[in-house]
Amino acid sequence: MTLNLELIRDLLRKTLGYESFAAGFISRVVADEGVPTAGITAQGVLRYHPAFVRDHVKTEADLFCLVFHELLHPAFGHFIHGPDELANIACDAIINAVITTLFPDASANGCLFKALYPERGLAAILRKGSKLVYSRYCPLYQHLYPDYAHSRAKLSAGEVIQTLKALTPPGYAQVLLLGSHGTSGAEAKPPEHWSGKVTREVSKELLAAIKQAGGGAGYCDSLIALMVEVLKTKRTLRQDLLLGYTTRKRLDAFFETNQRPRRITSPFPVNPSRRDLVLLGAGVWPGFFRNQQPELIRRRKGVAVFLDVSGSVNDHLPEILGLLSGLRHRLTTLYLFSNKVVEVPFATLCQGQLQTTYGTDFDCIAETVLEKDYPRAVILTDGCASLKPENTERLKKAGTRLLTILFDGGEECEAFAPFGEIIQLDQAIDNP
Numbered sequence: 001m002t003l004n005l006e007l008i009r010d011l012l013r014k015t016l017g018y019e020s021f022a023a024g025f026i027s028r029v030v031a032d033e034g035v036p037t038a039g040i041t042a043q044g045v046l047r048y049h050p051a052f053v054r055d056h057v058k059t060e061a062d063l064f065c066l067v068f069h070e071l072l073h074p075a076f077g078h079f080i081h082g083p084d085e086l087a088n089i090a091c092d093a094i095i096n097a098v099i100t101t102l103f104p105d106a107s108a109n110g111c112l113f114k115a116l117y118p119e120r121g122l123a124a125i126l127r128k129g130s131k132l133v134y135s136r137y138c139p140l141y142q143h144l145y146p147d148y149a150h151s152r153a154k155l156s157a158g159e160v161i162q163t164l165k166a167l168t169p170p171g172y173a174q175v176l177l178l179g180s181h182g183t184s185g186a187e188a189k190p191p192e193h194w195s196g197k198v199t200r201e202v203s204k205e206l207l208a209a210i211k212q213a214g215g216g217a218g219y220c221d222s223l224i225a226l227m228v229e230v231l232k233t234k235r236t237l238r239q240d241l242l243l244g245y246t247t248r249k250r251l252d253a254f255f256e257t258n259q260r261p262r263r264i265t266s267p268f269p270v271n272p273s274r275r276d277l278v279l280l281g282a283g284v285w286p287g288f289f290r291n292q293q294p295e296l297i298r299r300r301k302g303v304a305v306f307l308d309v310s311g312s313v314n315d316h317l318p319e320i321l322g323l324l325s326g327l328r329h330r331l332t333t334l335y336l337f338s339n340k341v342v343e344v345p346f347a348t349l350c351q352g353q354l355q356t357t358y359g360t361d362f363d364c365i366a367e368t369v370l371e372k373d374y375p376r377a378v379i380l381t382d383g384c385a386s387l388k389p390e391n392t393e394r395l396k397k398a399g400t401r402l403l404t405i406l407f408d409g410g411e412e413c414e415a416f417a418p419f420g421e422i423i424q425l426d427q428a429i430d431n432p
Contacts, residue, residue, distance in 0.1 A: 001057050003048060005029045011063060015106055016209055021201045022071055037178045040070045042194050056115060061108035066178065068099050068107075073179045074194045075203055075230050085175075086168055090161040092177050093125045094230075097144040098223055100128045102213040116176065122168060123175045136167050136285065139267050146222050155222075155268060157230050166269040166280065203231040266291050304374045308381035310338040310360035316407045319425055320380060323405070341368045360384060362415050366391035369400055376401045379416065380425070382408040387415035395419060 012023035027044035038048040057063050072095045100110030113127040124130035125141050132141045140163050143155055214224045265288045273290040336342045341364045362385045369377050383406050402419040413422050
């Protein structure tokens with residue numbers, strides 16, 4: 001099959017709609033012997049190895065499997081840290097199961113995966129129709145292909161990875177994986193990350209398609225729930241930074257989720273006990289595992305945001321609104337400051353109605369933070385102001401942490417440097 005841009009875009013539009021963002025994101029299709037199989041770059045270039053496509057991609061269903069696999073790849077970056085081969089295998093197994101089970105017609109029941117992977121062994125979890133009934137991978141395989149399963153147990157993506165690591169013995173044979181993966185050794189090169197905006201748009205589009213493809217089929221519920229979890233966890237740098245500066249003071253309906261361990265029994269080895277690991281090492285399948293399962297605890301938290309309105313803030317208002325948009329439904333109010341602090345509804349910022357006294361100092365921020373006992377806060381400013389030494393000492397004594405985001409060409413903010421990270425507005429917006 002000869003690949004070209006028109007063919008790829010038509011394929012995506014059949015499933016995702018004519019106005020598909022993902023179809024428009026693919027900008028070029030290039031044959032490249034430097035990639036093992038295929039991959040989509042941050043610039044939207046689909047690169048493929050010509051020999052791999054010639055030998056394995058023979059039908060439109062094969063191409064669907066390959067392209068959708070590449071689109072789902074960036075969604076799993078949240079779960080992989082470094083060149084972890086078993087984590088990559090687990091994520092590929094999830095992706096292949098989703099494509100095969102939720103898009104059976106378009107993928108011809110995962111025809112490409114069936115052609116690439118054997119019916120037995122570790123690689124068999126990457127395809128449908130494997131013969132793993134008496135294998136150590138059988139319970140995990142039944143979770144990935146729930147039409148084969150009788151259990152209603154559900155695993156998260158992280159738990160699938162942990163389970164595969166517990167099940168796989170050392171010295172396993174290397175597995176060919178589709179797409180761009182981190183490599184190990186002296187030539188290690190991490191996969192290229194898409195921008196936060198592209199990742200969010202593609203994830204939103206794929207999530208809608210996956211939900212629609214499920215169509216109420218009960219046996220697909222666990223896979224749909226798993227993909228909802230994965231695709232909805234896509235957070236850009238800006239959101240991670242803001243979440244790092246939340247406070248327990250009542251500002252908004254903003255929650256932080258923490259975990260505490262809880263011991264349960266399960267047919268899956270997720271954080272298994274030492275006894276269970278010893279049995280696995282001896283080749284004995286325990287049947288049920290004594291797992292230490294995290295229990296989620298939600299705590300109300302808020303984020304105190306101070307916006308400098310003394311200078312050319314209107315020139316940067318679109319970028320600032322973009323930065324805060326992820327918290328729009330949680331951030332009901334924020335603080336505007338020049339040489340005094342004014343608390344306003346978030347809608348006021350959206351309407352561009354900004355109050356200023358045309359001067360600037362950081363003392364008003366320090367006094368508000370200390371008065372309201374905020375341990376952390378986020379400050380957006382051009383950095384052109386000062387802080388009295390006595391307020392600096394008071395903030396240090398209180399242990400206050402401040403995230404400073406600079407706009408309008410500001411390069412440093414000496415006043416807030418002792419209290420936390422200082423970054424540029426474009427860094428907060430553009431980084432994945």
